[in-house]
Amino acid sequence: MSSIQVADQTFVAAPPAAIAELLGAANNWRRWWPDLRLDVREDRGDKGIRWTVAGPLSGTMEVWLEAVADGAILHYFLHAESTAATPLSPRAQAAANRARRVAGKDMSFEVKTRLEAGRPAGVAPATAAS
Secondary structure, X not given: OOOEEEEEEEEEOOOHHHHHHHHOOHHHHHHHOOOOEEEEEEEOHHHEEEEEEEOOEEEEEEEEEEEEOOXXXXXXXXXXXXXXXXXXXXXXXXXXXXXXXXXXXHHHHXXXXXXXXXXXXXXXXXXXXX
């Protein structure tokens, strides 16, 4: 089991292809995870993207897009180990996990905010595929 374990999900009322377009832009990765070096392991198009992670962490990260109703559930996973020379204390380990959960939630809320902008609650996205 990895020391850093994050699993989260957020519903986004937008087509998976629109979400995938935002996820595929490397300039967004540098903003969402500025200290990590991400290499695409598998670009799954409108199903999401998988990366290998390097830098202060070593492991894997994925955003899986599950089409649901008039949008998609954005599933975020990070499984990694610290690359620090000395093991993290339990307190530092908990703080590192929390920081990575917050970064993942910040990413998913940014995607949601950008793609749902101007859409009244309860109204299907204008860009939904027919």
